[in-house]
Every structure is written in structure tokens, then in C-alpha cells.
Amino acid sequence: xxxxxxxxxxxxxxxxxxxxxxxxxxxxxxxxxxxxxxxxxxxxxxxxxxxxxxxxxxxxxxxxxxxxxxxxxxxxxxxxxxxxxxxxxxxxxxxxxxxxxxxxxxxxxxxxxxxxxxxxxxxxxxxxxxxxxxxxxxxxxxxxxxxxxxxxxxxxxxxxxxxxxxxxxxxxxxxxxxxxxxxxxxxxxxxxxxxxxxxxxxxxxxxxxxxxxxxxxxxxxxxxxxxxxxxxxxxxxxxxxxxxx
Amino acid sequence: xxxxxxxxxxxxxxxxxxxxxxxxxxxxxxxxxxxxxxxxxxxxxxxxxxxxxxxxxxxxxxxxxxxxxxxxxxxxxxxxxxxxxxxxxxxxxxxxxxxxxxxxxxxxxxxxxxxxxxxxxxxxxxxxxxxxxxxxxxxxxxxxxxxxxxxxxxxxxxxxxxxxxxxxxxxxxxxxxxxxxxxxxxxxxxxxxxxxxxxxxxxxxxxxxxxxxxxxxxxxxxxxxxxxxxxxxxxxxxxxxxxxx
DNA sequence: CAAAACTCTGCGGGTTCCCGCAAGCCTAAT
DNA sequence: ATTAGGCTTGCGGGAACCCGCAGAGTTTTG
Numbered sequence: 320x321x322x323x324x325x326x327x328x329x330x331x332x333x334x335x336x337x338x339x340x341x342x343x344x345x346x347x348x349x350x351x352x353x354x355x356x357x358x359x360x361x362x363x364x365x366x367x368x369x370x371x372x373x374x375x376x377x378x379x380x381x382x383x384x385x386x387x388x389x390x391x392x393x394x395x396x397x398x399x400x401x402x403x404x405x406x407x408x409x410x411x412x413x414x415x416x417x418x419x420x421x422x423x424x425x426x427x428x429x430x431x432x433x434x435x436x437x438x439x440x441x442x443x444x445x446x447x448x449x450x451x452x453x454x455x456x457x458x459x460x461x462x463x464x465x466x467x468x469x470x471x472x473x474x475x476x477x478x479x480x481x482x483x484x485x486x487x488x489x490x491x492x493x494x495x496x497x498x499x500x501x502x503x504x505x506x507x508x509x510x511x512x513x514x515x516x517x518x519x520x521x522x523x524x525x526x527x528x529x530x531x532x533x534x535x536x537x538x539x540x541x542x543x544x545x546x547x548x549x550x551x552x553x554x555x556x557x558x559x560x561x562x563x564x
Numbered sequence: 565x566x567x568x569x570x571x572x573x574x575x576x577x578x579x580x581x582x583x584x585x586x587x588x589x590x591x592x593x594x595x596x597x598x599x600x601x602x603x604x605x606x607x608x609x610x611x612x613x614x615x616x617x618x619x620x621x622x623x624x625x626x627x628x629x630x631x632x633x634x635x636x637x638x639x640x641x642x643x644x645x646x647x648x649x650x651x652x653x654x655x656x657x658x659x660x661x662x663x664x665x666x667x668x669x670x671x672x673x674x675x676x677x678x679x680x681x682x683x684x685x686x687x688x689x690x691x692x693x694x695x696x697x698x699x700x701x702x703x704x705x706x707x708x709x710x711x712x713x714x715x716x717x718x719x720x721x722x723x724x725x726x727x728x729x730x731x732x733x734x735x736x737x738x739x740x741x742x743x744x745x746x747x748x749x750x751x752x753x754x755x756x757x758x759x760x761x762x763x764x765x766x767x768x769x770x771x772x773x774x775x776x777x778x779x780x781x782x783x784x785x786x787x788x789x790x791x792x793x794x795x796x797x798x799x800x801x802x803x804x805x806x807x808x809x
Numbered sequence: 810c811a812a813a814a815c816t817c818t819g820c821g822g823g824t825t826c827c828c829g830c831a832a833g834c835c836t837a838a839t
Numbered sequence: 840a841t842t843a844g845g846c847t848t849g850c851g852g853g854a855a856c857c858c859g860c861a862g863a864g865t866t867t868t869g
Binding site for chain 4: 488489490504505507508511518530531532
């Protein structure tokens with residue numbers, strides 16, 4: 320394991336960041352013999368397959384196919400692949416997306432692009448050599464808040480939040496999720512209260528100024544609970560579901 | 565004008581991109597004596613004020629204060645400032661935001677981060693030396709589509725699109741925009757048709773699956789007509805308006 | 810086992826939304 | 840001047856939404 324040749328696959332669309340990563344990997348991992356580079360998720364999947372890569376550094380938020388999608392298919396084929404996610408943001412949508420797809424017992428990491436070289440190098444060694452997880456502090460904080468009961472969303476609530484974000488009717492949601500109409504509306508109540516949107520007054524005389532359903536979506540976006548990538552993915556799933564009926 | 569000393573201000577939050585810009589500016593503009601750097605919009609405004617910068621390269625999408633906001637206050641103080649916007653994306657929301665704030669006759673540019681070094685250098689010289697506008701082809705294409713009648717939104721429609729995105733009630737919108745309730749709803753009809761959202765069937769048996777108002781917001785997001793920055797800005801304005809009544 | 814706690818569901822009503830119909834105002838074209 | 844087309848507003852109704860109340864079913868807890 321120590322003397323074995325190691326190769327690393329970098330998946331990152333920004334050429335500047337890609338070459339920076341290349342440098343950092345070379346410096347942090349002298350035992351690494353070869354470095355492959357891909358500039359989007361699709362290329363990443365392809366290269367991972369042909370080179371049987373077990374060590375990957377991956378950006379989230381790429382054009383052709385985002386990092387979460389790519390990681391999911393890669394992990395489906397090889398659950399022991401070690402992936403270090405290297406992202407600009409710690410949006411809850413990303414954190415939730417990642418921790419939703421990581422296989423049991425797999426080693427992975429999540430560090431922000433703004434971290435120091437030192438911490439990046441340390442993360443590279445920890446994951447690829449020591450096979451242990453490394454999560455940036457800020458991301459970890461997000462996880463805590465996310466899965467705690469305080470303002471934390473259950474998976475089913477999150478699902479329905481996505482549905483109203485897509486613009487689905489209560490009726491359509493109840494069809495899709497196999498719930499009664501009233502149950503969907505109950506979930507919506509919980510969502511509204513957790514997002515702290517109310518139509519009555521929180522400030523004086525702010526009468527019925529909000530359409531709760533639309534308001535919930537935007538505060539979710541503003542709180543980084545939803546983001547463009549999550550929306551895009553959900554829309555694709557919705558279209559798929561619409562076809563099958 | 566030719567022999568005059570020129571200094572350039574770079575406003576960009578990503579250190580890698582910042583130093584790349586630094587190199588490119590130095591290479592493209594030998595007549596440039598000093599280069600200042602700021603890592604967000606606030607710093608950018610401050611530096612522009614103290615150094616009386618007339619030549620600025622600015623990223624959109626920064627943490628503390630985004631490029632459009634910063635550019636607006638800078639241009640308000642010195643309308644003859646020349647600004648080159650250097651962005652990752654050509655979202656309609658950005659393009660619209662920029663062209664909304666550029667003063668009459670000011671020279672500005674909009675190039676994507678993915679353009680070649682050559683074109684970046686050319687843009688720098690065109691704007692800062694020749695004082696003429698340079699808009700990337702892809703961005704230009706966006707402008708065409710945006711302001712043409714085809715799927716093009718008038719300013720008032722765009723305004724109301726933002727309002728429903730924020731989750732406002734028809735009634736609240738009519739208050740805010742000084743329109744009758746019915747007029748707001750008419751605008752909404754136009755918006756729905758331009759975004760091509762309908763509740764009837766476009767594919768067979770897709771009965772009333774969509775809540776038009778919420779659906780419109782997401783397709784606008786998916787089409788890059790809206791994005792996070794625009795939402796954030798609109799939310800701030802909304803809060804301000806809410807206070808004043 | 811029984812009690813408490815939580816979830817799913819139906820009913821009902823008040824409100825908001827979606828939108829067709831139609832009448833007044835304005836600008837532009839014939 | 841007359842006509843056509845656009846924009847604004849009112850009215851009215853069917854549908855969807857928001858939500859309190861209350862009864863079943865399931866899980867948790869003592």
C-alpha cells in the first residue's frame with residue numbers, strides 16, 4: 320500500500336484552479352505517479368472508468384455535469400473510490416447532496432476553495448493515504464445545523480420543498496409522493512414554520528403581503544438550502560416522472 | 565492622454581483569478597504604472613474612491629458586495645469611469661443588471677472568464693486606451709435575445725417577475741407598483757405566456773400539474789433570467805420598501 | 810399493557826389565484 | 840377624423856391554496 324503506485328484524477332472546469340490543484344497534488348503526494356485531468360463531470364466519469372481511478376479531486380458546480388452527479392455514478396461502480404470535493408461554497412444544498420450519495424464507509428472530503436494550501440495538502444494526504452474523512456470546519460458547521468432539529472429539514476420535507484420550488488400543485492405532489500392532499504398541506508405548514516414565513520404580521524401591519532408557497536422557495540434559496548444545481552437536478556427528475564404516467 | 569500615467573484597479577475575490585488578471589493587465593498595458601487590488605465590492609468602492617481610479621476590472625458575483633452594486637456606486641460618483649466586467653457566466657440576470665446601470669456614453673466591457681488571453685488583452689486595450697465598448701459574443705447574443713420581442717421581457721414585466729419571485733401577493737404588488745389588482749394579474753398572464761408555462765396540457769394529460777406563479781419563478785431561474793444575486797438584491801429592496809409604510 | 814406522541818387523512822370555510830369578458834383611455838397608423 | 844391596437848381597470852366565477860378541527864392509525868415510552 321505504501322510503495323504502490325498511485326494516480327490521481329482532477330475534475331475541475333476552471334483552468335486556473337485545475338493547474339493550481341495539479342501543483343498542490345504534486346507537492347503533497349510525491350508517491351503519486353500520474354495525474355489525469357478532466358474539465359467537467361462527463362469527462363471525469365469517463366476518465367475514472369478507463370483509468371480505474373481510486374483517488375479523485377472533484378469540483379462541484381461544473382457545466383456539463385456537476386460534481387455530485389458524477390460522483391454518484393463513479394461511486395456506484397466503485398464504492399471504495401476516495402473523493403475529495405473541492406468547492407467554492409458550503410451551501411446546504413451541496414452539503415446535503417454530497418452526504419446523500421456517499422456510500423457506507425467510503426472515505427471522502429469536503430474542503431472549500433478558500434482554505435489555505437496547508438489544509439488542502441493535509442486533506443489530500445488524509446484522504447488518499449490515511450483513508451479518513453476530512454470535512455472543513457465551515458462545512459461541518461453546516462452539517463450540524465442542517466441535521467439538528469433546529470430549523471432542520473427531514474428528508475420528506477426537503478422533498479416537498481423541492482416540489483413546490485418546481486411549481487407543482489398540491490394535488491400533483493400528493494400524486495407523486497403517494498400522500499393525501501391534506502398530508503401534503505401539513506408538510507407545507509411545517510416547512511413554512513421552519514422557514515419562518517408567516518402571512519400574519521411579524522412586523523406591524525405587514526398584512527398578507529406574502530404568498531407563502533412562493534415565499535418559502537425564495538427564503539430557502541437565500542438561506543442556501545436550495546441552489547441552482549439542486550433545482551436543475553430536481554427538474555430533470557420531475558420531467559422523468561412526468562413521462563411515466 | 566497617451567503619455568499620461570494610468571493605474572488600474574482589479575476587483576476580484578478569487579486569489580488565483582486575481583493574480584492572473586494582474587499578469588494580464590501588466591502584459592497588455594505597459595503604460596499602466598500601478599495596479600491596485602480589491603477582493604470584494606466594498607473594498608473596490610473604497611479603493612476607487614481614494615485612488616480616483618478611472619480604469620477598473622471587476623468580477624460580478626463576490627461575497628461582500630457584488631460587482632453590479634459596486635459599479636453602480638462608482639459610476640454614480642464618476643460616470644466616466646471605464647469598467648471591464650469579467651464574469652464566469654452570461655446569465656441574463658447579469659447582462660440585464662449591467663446594462664441597467666451603465667451611464668450614458670460610458671465605456672465598458674463584458675467578457676467571460678473563459679475567453680482566450682488574446683481577447684482579454686484586446687478588451688483591456690480597447691476599453692482603457694481606445695475608450696470603446698467591448699462585449700463578448702456570447703453576451704451580445706444574450707442581449708439580442710433579451711431585448712428582442714421574442715421571449716423578451718419589458719422592464720415592468722421583469723419588475724413583477726421579481727416580485728412574485730420574492731413571494732409577494734398580487735395585492736402587495738399592486739400596492740408597491742401602484743397598479744390595480746387586475747393589471748398585476750394581466751402582467752402575470754403575459755409573463756406566464758412568455759415563459760411558456762401553462763396549466764393545461766402541452767403534453768397529453770399533464771393536467772393542472774403546475775402552480776403557475778411558482779413555476780414561472782423556477783423556469784426563469786433555469787433560463788438564467790433570475791439568479792441568486794438578482795434575488796438577493798431584490799430582497800434587500802423589498803425589505804427597504806416594507807419599512808417605509 | 811396503557812398512555813402519550815406523532816403521523817396520516819377527511820371536512821369545511823375563508824382567502825387568494827387564474828382568467829374570460831368588457832368597457833374606457835391612449836398612441837399610432839390609414 | 841376614423842380605425843386599429845395596446846394598456847389599464849372592474850366584475851365575476853371556478854379552482855387552488857392556507858389552515859383549524861377532529862378522528863383514525865402507528866410508534867414510542869413508562
